[in-house]
Ligand code: FES
């Protein structure tokens with residue numbers, strides 16, 4: 001066990017865990033930030049996606065000892081009131097079915113649009129490709145990402 005001070009959603013959080021603990025379990029089990037989901041545990045599904053300094057990363061493969069003071073943002077910290085342009089677009093299109101994958105989808109989409117605010121359809125396809133949705137909401141996801149991009153550029 002060791003003590004780590006993490007920068008999560010703009011707050012400093014201290015935890016005492018094994019250094020090899022993945023951030024996913026720190027978030028869910030130690031900090032009760034359960035919006036980030038466990039799907040595969042081997043970086044294959046995207047359900048556990050969070051932002052590390054604004055880049056989408058898979059928290060199931062990110063050990064607590066590797067992040068230092070880098071900023072971690074989870075779905076809970078993406079916006080104050082659930083009103084990030086991507087979240088608004090998700091609501092507009094009514095994207096989720098069961099919802100399990102959706103926090104990861106939104107975190108991937110929001111990091112992508114931050115870096116590429118005016119993407120082509122192919123770029124959206126590529127960016128979202130690694131986030132699996134067992135309910136098959138892919139068409140609505142793409143539509144919502146396009147709406148969010150247009151909102152950002154309006
Ligand atoms: S749980 Fe991390 S990528 Fe699937």
Ligand code: FES
Pocket residue numbers: 096097098099100101102132133134135136137
């Ligand atoms: S909405 Fe059910 S897994 Fe994506």
